[in-house]
Amino acid sequence: MGIHSVGTSDAALVRRVHAGDTGAYADLVARYRDRLGRYALHMLGNREDAEEVLQDSFVRAYRSLARCDDPERFGAWLYGILVNRCRTAGARAARRARRFVHDPVALETAPLAGPDGRTEWDDMVRWALARLPSESREAFLLKHVEELEYEDMARLTGAGVSALKMRVKRAREQLQAMLKEAERV
Amino acid sequence: MTRAFSRSALPLLAAMLVARRAAGQQPDPRLERLDAATRPAVAALVDSARRALLPTEPLVQRALEGATKRASGDLIVAAVRRFAAELGQARDALGSTASSAELTAGAAALRAGASPTILAQLRQARREALTMPLAVLADLVASGVPVDSAAAAVLALAARARDADLVEFRRAVERDIALGAPPAAATAAAATAADLRVNAGARQQRPGRP
Amino acid sequence: MFDQSEDAVERLARHLRRAVRINPALDERVMRAITALPAPGRTTWLGEVWRWLKRPHQLTLTPLGGLAAAAAVAVVVVLTRMDSRPPAPPEEDSRAFQFALVAPHATRVSLVGDFNDWDATRTPMRQTGTEALWTVVVPLVPGRYHYAFFVDDSRWLADPSAPVARDEDYGAPSSVLTVGGGGS
Numbered sequence: 001m002g003i004h005s006v007g008t009s010d011a012a013l014v015r016r017v018h019a020g021d022t023g024a025y026a027d028l029v030a031r032y033r034d035r036l037g038r039y040a041l042h043m044l045g046n047r048e049d050a051e052e053v054l055q056d057s058f059v060r061a062y063r064s065l066a067r068c069d070d071p072e073r074f075g076a077w078l079y080g081i082l083v084n085r086c087r088t089a090g091a092r093a094a095r096r097a098r099r100f101v102h103d104p105v106a107l108e109t110a111p112l113a114g115p116d117g118r119t120e121w122d123d124m125v126r127w128a129l130a131r132l133p134s135e136s137r138e139a140f141l142l143k144h145v146e147e148l149e150y151e152d153m154a155r156l157t158g159a160g161v162s163a164l165k166m167r168v169k170r171a172r173e174q175l176q177a178m179l180k181e182a183e184r185v
Numbered sequence: 186m187t188r189a190f191s192r193s194a195l196p197l198l199a200a201m202l203v204a205r206r207a208a209g210q211q212p213d214p215r216l217e218r219l220d221a222a223t224r225p226a227v228a229a230l231v232d233s234a235r236r237a238l239l240p241t242e243p244l245v246q247r248a249l250e251g252a253t254k255r256a257s258g259d260l261i262v263a264a265v266r267r268f269a270a271e272l273g274q275a276r277d278a279l280g281s282t283a284s285s286a287e288l289t290a291g292a293a294a295l296r297a298g299a300s301p302t303i304l305a306q307l308r309q310a311r312r313e314a315l316t317m318p319l320a321v322l323a324d325l326v327a328s329g330v331p332v333d334s335a336a337a338a339v340l341a342l343a344a345r346a347r348d349a350d351l352v353e354f355r356r357a358v359e360r361d362i363a364l365g366a367p368p369a370a371a372t373a374a375a376a377t378a379a380d381l382r383v384n385a386g387a388r389q390q391r392p393g394r395p
Numbered sequence: 396m397f398d399q400s401e402d403a404v405e406r407l408a409r410h411l412r413r414a415v416r417i418n419p420a421l422d423e424r425v426m427r428a429i430t431a432l433p434a435p436g437r438t439t440w441l442g443e444v445w446r447w448l449k450r451p452h453q454l455t456l457t458p459l460g461g462l463a464a465a466a467a468v469a470v471v472v473v474l475t476r477m478d479s480r481p482p483a484p485p486e487e488d489s490r491a492f493q494f495a496l497v498a499p500h501a502t503r504v505s506l507v508g509d510f511n512d513w514d515a516t517r518t519p520m521r522q523t524g525t526e527a528l529w530t531v532v533v534p535l536v537p538g539r540y541h542y543a544f545f546v547d548d549s550r551w552l553a554d555p556s557a558p559v560a561r562d563e564d565y566g567a568p569s570s571v572l573t574v575g576g577g578g579s
Contacts, residue, residue, distance in 0.1 A: 020434055022426070029422045037417035051421055058425040065435035120493075120523060123532040125410055127491050130534070144408040172404050178491075179403040215512055246509040247564065250541060253513040254551070256565045264564035286538040290573060293539060297561065320539050320573035327561035327571075348575030359558075 014071035017062075029058050032075060036082050042141050043086045045130050053089045057082040080156045083138065090134050128178045132171055139167035140175070213245055223258035230265050239272045240285035243292075271295050278304035279315065290319035297326035303336045310343045317348040321355045328359050330368040338376035345383045354379040489534040490574065494542075496520065496554065499527035501546045506531050508542025508569075515545045537576035541569045 008027070016024035033054070040050035040057075061068075061078050068077045129137055142153045143164075150161045157164065212228035219227055227248045231241045247268050251261035275291030276283060278301035283291065291304055299322055307315055318339050325335035342351060354375050361371035494506050506518040510533060520529040529544075541560045544552040553559055553568035560569040 018435065022429065022434065025429065026422055026426055029425050030419070033417050033419070033421060034415055037421075038411075038415035041415055042411050051417060054417065055421055055424055055428070059428045059432075062425075062429045062435060063432055120521065120530055120532060121410065124491070125407055127532060127534050128407065129411075131489065141411070145411045147412075175404050175407060179407065243509070246513065246541075249513040250509070250569075251565055253507060253515060254565045254567045260565060267564070284537075286536075286574075286576070289539045293571075314537065314576050316537055316539070317573060317575035320571070320575075323561075324558040324571065324573075327558055352575075355558075 009072070010074040011071035014065065014068065014074055017065060025062055028074065028078075032058075032078060036079065039079075039141055039146055040082060040086055042129060042145060043134075043137060044089055045126055049089055053082070053085045057085045060085070076152065076156070083142075083156050086138070087134070124179070128175055131178060132174055136167050136171035136174065139164050140171035143168045213241075215245060215249060218252045219248060219261065220258055223261055226258075226262045227265050230262070230269055234269045234272065237273065238281075239269065239276060240288055242285065243272070243289050244269055268292060274301060275304065277301065279308050283308075284314065284316070286316040287314060287319065290316045290323065293323035294319045294326075297323040298332040299323075299326070299336055303340070306340055307343055310340060314348075315343075317351045318343045318346075321351045324355055325358060325372065328362055328368065330358065330362075330372050334369040334372045338372050341376060342379055342383065346379065347383075350379055350383055350386075353382075489536045491532050491534050492572065492574070493530055493532045494520070494544075494554070495528060495530045495556075496544050496552065497528055498544075498546060498552075501527070501529065503547055504529040505545045506533065506542060507545050509538075509540040510535055510542070515548070520544070535572070535574045537574045539571060539573045541571055543567065543569045 010028065010031075013024045013028050017028075036057070037050060037054050040053050041047060044050050044053065057078065061081050064081075068074055070077070132140065138157065139153070139159075142148050142156065143150070148156070150164055153159075153164050154161050159167075212224070213231065216224050216228055216231075227244075231244050231248075234244055235241050244265050248261055248265050251264060256264075271292035272288050274295055275288045278295075279287055279291050294304060295301070303322075304319070307318055311318060322335050322339045325339070326332050338354075339351070342354060346354070357375040357378065358368070358371050361375065362368050366374075496504060498504055504520040505515050506520055507513050507515050511517040518531055518533065520531040522528065523530055541563075542554070544554065546552055551567040551569075554570035557570040557572060560571045563569050
């Protein structure tokens with residue numbers, strides 16, 4: 001699976017947490033924070049929701065750490081919790097009135113960046129992703145951004161491999177159509 | 186079990202009903218941006234529109250526009266009242282199934298001087314959404330085209346033109362007016378050109394015809 | 396064969412794969428939250444109670460009691476739907492519109508209109524390139540929108556490339572954008 005740990009293994013850190021060393025959990029959080037944060041941010045579309053879901057996922061993972069059957073695959077197991085929390089948060093957000101929110105995410109330097117680091121392309125990407133149905137967005141992100149194998153995606157999402165392939169294909173087609181679509185007033 | 190459940194359920198149900206009704210009568214929190222004197226008047230107008238099954242979001246936005254532009258309370262109340270009346274007239278002309286987008290565009294057309302009869306004729310002429318034809322009618326009049334000329338042109342195009350055709354038609358009229366053409370003449374010329382384009386497009390979609 | 400649309404999707408994916416930096420303060424919030432929790436793997440009396448609650452128990456509910464319970468839930472659900480706020484527009488109906496203004500001497504421009512509650516802080520525009528062209532992309536559902544540009548927190552400008560809102564109530568210039576569709 002495309003989730004790697006460096007230094008002390010995830011399994012070793014998990015064993016230390018079980019032994020009472022809560023501080024070891026801080027190492028796991030630091031290790032996965034940005035990687036999982038990327039998925040949450042792209043899935044939910046704004047930093048505030050992403051951080052809330054990320055924090056919630058880490059706390060839930062700690063609470064249910066005894067149910068992590070294979071500590072070597074802690075990252076993948078944590079990922080599954082995050083994917084589910086994003087689904088719940090996404091459903092909640094869809095019921096709120098939509099707002100175009102200023103999101104001060106500082107990405108790496110891009111050409112034609114404005115004073116706050118955002119570009120017109122950032123807006124287009126965020127808009128295009130937001131227009132995908134959440135299932136398609138989830139599948140596209142897991143395949144093409146998180147670069148997971150379909151078998152791993154099936155374990156995370158509970159969907160079959162064929163269904164996931166279809167969702168990714170549809171997402172690509174919809175994104176192709178949308179990226180041609182932005183109109184000038 | 187039943188008696189015990191009923192004893193606790195009925196007061197609870199009553200409490201939920203009272204709380205929910207009170208919540209439903211709360212004004213839109215965005216209206217907090219209005220001053221204390223203006224807020225109840227605007228809230229009452231919005232509430233009245235809601236009871237009449239008119240869209241309320243355009244009214245709230247009109248009030249918020251006034252707040253942002255630091256208009257006086259009287260001006261804001263007058264603007265919202267006027268808009269609510271126009272939405273009602275648009276609904277009378279377009280029918281109770283008209284969407285919020287159609288009613289807002291219809292209100293703009295009425296304010297521009299189109300008669301309710303023209304709105305009703307557009308409803309008869311076109312199966313698709315009326316948002317764009319009504320908006321183009323309002324925009325043409327805003328550009329100086331006499332309302333009769335604008336209405337005649339839009340009515341002629343409404344049956345077959347797509348939204349994109351209507352937008353292109355409006356742009357052509359505005360371009361010609363900017364170049365000095367009399368508005369009515371610019372409208373007639375652009376309508377003829379648009380009609381030709383629309384008919385040509387319709388012919389292309391029919392396979393097998395010479 | 397060069398396929399521009401395929402390239403755009405790959406470009407989008409590459410953009411999304413770029414590293415995201417989450418504020419490390421999140422770590423501290425997580426650790427604060429978990430210090431109140433028992434260490435994973437140990438059980439508490441609360442855990443035992445929770446496990447008892449989760450186990451199925453037999454309840455006797457007569458038909459009338461069941462109906463009363465269902466009716467109470469149904470009334471709350473129906474009343475909850477009677478909200479004064481508009482429902483969130485379905486994502487599939489919205490289209491992207493790019494707003495642009497040339498303002499070489501401006502230091503700050505925001506887009507303000509019916510689609511963002513006329514809140515001048517909500518949709519700042521960005522300068523692109525060196526031409527002092529300010530732009531922003533906004534998703535919009537069918538409807539007719541008044542809007543204007545608010546320049547340097549002091550001046551209202553209509554959009555020179557759009558119809559003027561002649562049904563202007565407040566004296567300051569506004570423009571109109573109509574997004575088609577939204578039929579009954």
